[in-house]
Amino acid sequence: xxxxxxxxxxxxxxxxxxxxxxxxxxxxxxxxxxxxxxxxxxxxxxxxxxxxxxxxxxxxxxxxxxxxxxxxxxxxxxxxxxxxxxxxxxxxxxxxxxxxxxxxxxxxxxxxxxxxxxxxxxxxxxxxxxxxxxxxxxxxxxxxxxxxxxxxxxxxxxxxxxxxxxxxxxxxxxxxxxxxxxxxxxxxxxxxxxxxxxxxxxxxxxxxxxxxxxxxxxxxxxxxxxxxxxxxxxxxxxxxxxxxxxxxxxxxxxxxxxxxxxxxxxxxxxxxxxxxxxxxxxxxxxxxxxxxxxxxxxxxxxxxxxxxxxxxxxxxxxxxx
Amino acid sequence: xxxxxxxxxxxxxxxxxxxxxxxxxxxxxxxxxxxxxxxxxxxxxxxxxxxxxxxxxxxxxxxxxxxxxxxxxxxxxxxxxxxxxxxxxxxxxxxxxxxxxxxxxxxxxxxxxxxxxxxxxxxxxxxxxxxxxxxxxxxxxxxxxxxxxxxxxxxxxxxxxxxxxxxxxxxxxxxxxxxxxxxxxxxxxxxxxxxxxxxxxxxxxxxxxxxxxxxxxxxxxxxxxxxxxxxxxxxxxxxxxxxxxxxxxxxxxxxxxxxxxxxxxxxxxxxxxxxxxxxxxxxxxxxxxxxxxxxxxxxxxxxxxxxxxxxxxxxxxxxxxxxxxxxxxxxxxxxxxxxxxxxxxxxxxxxxxxxxxxxxxxxxxxxxxxxxxxxxxxxxxxxxxxxxxxxxxxxxxxxxxxxxxxxxxxxxxxxxxxxxxxxxxxxxxxxxxxxxxxxxxxxxxxxxxxxxxxxxxxxxxxxxxxxxxxxxxxxxxxxxxxxxxxxxxxxxxxxxxxxxxxxxxxxxxxxxxxxxxxxxxxxxxxxxxxxxxxxxxxxxxxxxxxxx
Numbered sequence: 001x002x003x004x005x006x007x008x009x010x011x012x013x014x015x016x017x018x019x020x021x022x023x024x025x026x027x028x029x030x031x032x033x034x035x036x037x038x039x040x041x042x043x044x045x046x047x048x049x050x051x052x053x054x055x056x057x058x059x060x061x062x063x064x065x066x067x068x069x070x071x072x073x074x075x076x077x078x079x080x081x082x083x084x085x086x087x088x089x090x091x092x093x094x095x096x097x098x099x100x101x102x103x104x105x106x107x108x109x110x111x112x113x114x115x116x117x118x119x120x121x122x123x124x125x126x127x128x129x130x131x132x133x134x135x136x137x138x139x140x141x142x143x144x145x146x147x148x149x150x151x152x153x154x155x156x157x158x159x160x161x162x163x164x165x166x167x168x169x170x171x172x173x174x175x176x177x178x179x180x181x182x183x184x185x186x187x188x189x190x191x192x193x194x195x196x197x198x199x200x201x202x203x204x205x206x207x208x209x210x211x212x213x214x215x216x217x218x219x220x221x222x223x224x225x226x227x228x229x230x231x232x233x234x235x236x237x238x239x240x241x242x243x244x245x246x247x248x249x250x251x252x253x254x255x256x257x258x259x260x261x262x263x264x265x266x267x268x269x270x271x272x273x274x275x276x277x278x279x280x281x282x283x284x285x286x287x288x289x290x291x292x293x294x295x296x297x298x299x300x301x302x303x304x305x306x307x308x309x310x311x312x313x314x315x316x317x318x319x320x321x
Numbered sequence: 322x323x324x325x326x327x328x329x330x331x332x333x334x335x336x337x338x339x340x341x342x343x344x345x346x347x348x349x350x351x352x353x354x355x356x357x358x359x360x361x362x363x364x365x366x367x368x369x370x371x372x373x374x375x376x377x378x379x380x381x382x383x384x385x386x387x388x389x390x391x392x393x394x395x396x397x398x399x400x401x402x403x404x405x406x407x408x409x410x411x412x413x414x415x416x417x418x419x420x421x422x423x424x425x426x427x428x429x430x431x432x433x434x435x436x437x438x439x440x441x442x443x444x445x446x447x448x449x450x451x452x453x454x455x456x457x458x459x460x461x462x463x464x465x466x467x468x469x470x471x472x473x474x475x476x477x478x479x480x481x482x483x484x485x486x487x488x489x490x491x492x493x494x495x496x497x498x499x500x501x502x503x504x505x506x507x508x509x510x511x512x513x514x515x516x517x518x519x520x521x522x523x524x525x526x527x528x529x530x531x532x533x534x535x536x537x538x539x540x541x542x543x544x545x546x547x548x549x550x551x552x553x554x555x556x557x558x559x560x561x562x563x564x565x566x567x568x569x570x571x572x573x574x575x576x577x578x579x580x581x582x583x584x585x586x587x588x589x590x591x592x593x594x595x596x597x598x599x600x601x602x603x604x605x606x607x608x609x610x611x612x613x614x615x616x617x618x619x620x621x622x623x624x625x626x627x628x629x630x631x632x633x634x635x636x637x638x639x640x641x642x643x644x645x646x647x648x649x650x651x652x653x654x655x656x657x658x659x660x661x662x663x664x665x666x667x668x669x670x671x672x673x674x675x676x677x678x679x680x681x682x683x684x685x686x687x688x689x690x691x692x693x694x695x696x697x698x699x700x701x702x703x704x705x706x707x708x709x710x711x712x713x714x715x716x717x718x719x720x721x722x723x724x725x726x727x728x729x730x731x732x733x734x735x736x737x738x739x740x741x742x743x744x745x746x747x748x749x750x751x752x753x754x755x756x757x758x759x760x761x762x763x764x765x766x767x768x769x770x771x772x773x774x775x776x777x778x779x780x781x782x783x784x785x786x787x788x789x790x791x792x793x794x795x796x797x798x799x800x801x802x803x804x805x806x807x808x809x810x811x812x813x814x815x816x817x818x819x820x821x822x823x824x825x826x827x828x829x830x831x832x833x834x835x836x837x838x839x840x841x842x843x844x845x846x847x848x849x850x851x852x853x854x855x856x857x858x859x860x861x862x863x864x865x866x867x868x869x
Contacts, residue, residue, distance in 0.1 A: 011751040012750070015754065021780065062554075072554075073555070128587055144583055144588060149387045149581065259584050262582055262584065269555065277747045
């Protein structure tokens with residue numbers, strides 16, 4: 001589908017690559033080199049053939065293997081998503097618990113209103129406003145990039161600066177990387193946390209109405225204990241699902257955030273590829289996202305089994321009778 | 322009543338439970354761990370805060386400069402990557418034989434210390450500058466120039482068209498090179514600032530049967546004042562001073578640049594305001610008041626040589642008729658565009674060649690709106706009832722859309738409907754070049770790329786041109802004049818020919834000139850050595866700048 005959509009756009013990537021002064025012969029030569037003069041189905045078959053050898057082709061624009069480029073840019077995106085996911089999971093669950101705790105009171109309304117309001121704001125606008133306010137006016141955070149201009153990046157092991165700097169014990173790089181990731185991750189986080197708060201809140205409220213909770217209350221357990229130790233664990237399944245799915249949504253959301261914050265990840269790479277109709281790169285990004293989504297679904301399934309021992313696969317009974 | 326559930330011990334252990342009783346005792350190590358992690362996080366955040374508010378400064382006032390650019394180089398082969406995008410990096414590390422001096426606005430010696438042209442205009446002899454080192458340690462000789470030029474011709478991309486007339490390249494000695502053309506080509510030397518010289522040793526070493534394309538894509542082998550020491554595509558690149566640079570390092574220079582890719586103009590401006598960068602290249606007219614009111618910032622606004630226009634499709638429909646083209650030209654008011662839409666940051670054009678350019682025909686005056694005359698022309702041409710036109714423009718350029726709306730309103734009074742469509746760049750190019758997809762009007766821009774107006778007129782209007790700006794035009798007389806200008810060695814005679822070309826184009830009216838935009842940049846006040854570079858306004862003058 002992505003292949004078809006990318007090729008249906010009326011544009012000639014060979015013309016772009018050849019440059020403004022190229023002759024028709026030069027454009028034709030580039031088309032031949034890139035296989036763009038072949039019928040669509042032939043191009044597609046060649047692409048599929050390459051997939052079996054982990055060959056996603058060569059970028060029309062940079063002339064580098066797409067696999068190499070994805071490997072270069074993916075860690076930055078993964079780092080951003082993982083940090084955001086931590087914020088998301090922690091504050092989303094905490095927010096949900098608080099709003100369930102304070103149900104019906106001002107605090108409940110305030111938190112839910114703030115969460116929904118932040119979700120209603122377009123992420124690119126939020127990103128620019130954060131830059132203007134927190135960087136431009138207050139100077140609390142840096143504006144762009146992954147690390148300070150005067151700091152040398154840590155030796156590349158995973159490509160994630162936070163992790164690599166901890167491994168290298170480069171605390172200057174670590175603090176710089178932490179400060180640089182703050183605004184982009186906050187932008188992604190604010191745009192999505194409302195849903196988790198609401199799901200957690202609803203799940204918790206429903207669970208707190210169960211009979212065994214009444215029993216726990218009757219037995220004199222503290223409210224904190226009931227919520228955190230008894231009710232919340234039984235609310236985990238939809239929360240895990242949402243967190244897992246959110247990983248994939250963050251992958252989409254990083255596109256605009258990475259452009260605004262000049263974050264050199266897959267999102268920026270995808271935007272540049274789309275701008276230049278770099279077909280191999282576009283297909284590479286689409287495939288990358290699809291693989292990540294599939295893996296996330298797998299992890300979510302594993303998470304189910306860990307969170308709820310009653311969930312088993314492969315022939316055992318699910319719930320006790 | 323054991324410890325099967327907390328409830329079963331709650332009565333006797335209630336107090337213990339609320340204070341963290343039985344379960345708490347078992348989870349105390351976990352709580353200690355959580356507490357330790359929290360303390361560490363607070364310490365890290367406190368250190369970060371202190372570090373951030375007192376960031377490490379550069380080692381000296383002029384040593385390192387951070388600048389922001391919207392350009393995002395992806396590959397830097399001088400034979401292939403010749404647009405402004407990689408140019409922002411390459412101008413620091415590569416040099417040509419002949420350079421454009423932005424102070425005198427003339428061609429000056431660079432890697433060639435002098436040159437001579439034979440009287441028939443086909444033989445050029447260059448003295449190669451002695452004592453010039455490449456970044457790989459080898460010394461520049463005539464052989465390097467020959468290898469560089471032949472490599473560009475062989476690969477046949479980028480600026481290779483500037484060498485199309487070259488018949489032979491022959492080193493006469495280590496430091497003397499002769500280039501013979503197949504015919505006189507008057508813009509030849511004017512194009513040389515765009516031809517970079519590469520180390521032949523590096524090309525030989527890294528060529529794997531591909532002319533070193535795969536290596537030079539991501540590595541440089543130039544003679545420029547700076548070396549590329551680090552490069553993260555989509556993020557930044559770092560240039561450091563090349564100690565053996567032939568131009569030397571006496572006087573004030575910045576020795577290290579960190580060039581950050583920042584796509585958004587708003588972000589660039591905030592970075593400039595806070596002193597995080599010393600120069601930005603993306604300034605909107607709306608930002609001008611805030612820049613000029615800040616005592617730490619300087620707005621650099623200079624009359625550019627980029628011409629924007631409505632390109633008219635003379636191959637189809639009513640626009641085939643020259644009176645129709647002249648009529649719709651009279652419906653556009655460039656003054657309103659320059660003064661109101663562009664807030665005074667543009668000039669009114671007079672023909673297609675910018676008036677500030679020496680080869681502009683001074684007899685051509687700006688067009689004034691005259692709807693009555695326009696309607697008369699339409700009647701004469703048999704289009705009094707009006708017709709419909711489709712126009713496309715590059716979507717991010719909203720000012721182009723505004724210009725088209727101004728035009729649209731006046732055209733409506735003449736019974737002409739103009740349908741506007743913003744399209745992405747690849748689509749615009751495709752529709753510009755493909756006769757099956759060409760609209761009636763394309764809003765486009767072209768600038769003078771070399772030190773000759775040939776680089777504007779020939780690519781746009783010659784019927785053999787394949788340049789992006791070439792639309793559905795074919796004017797035999799214009800072709801003849803442009804070819805004649807190329808063969809004319811005498812500059813005064815050449816100027817006369819270009820005057821005639823411009824006069825012809827005024828009569829043929831294939832374009833409606835829109836405006837000549839100012840080049841807008843902004844710098845910190847302590848960035849010195851700034852000079853406006855008319856030919857390459859987006860190329861930072863790394864070697865000239867210094868921080869005070």
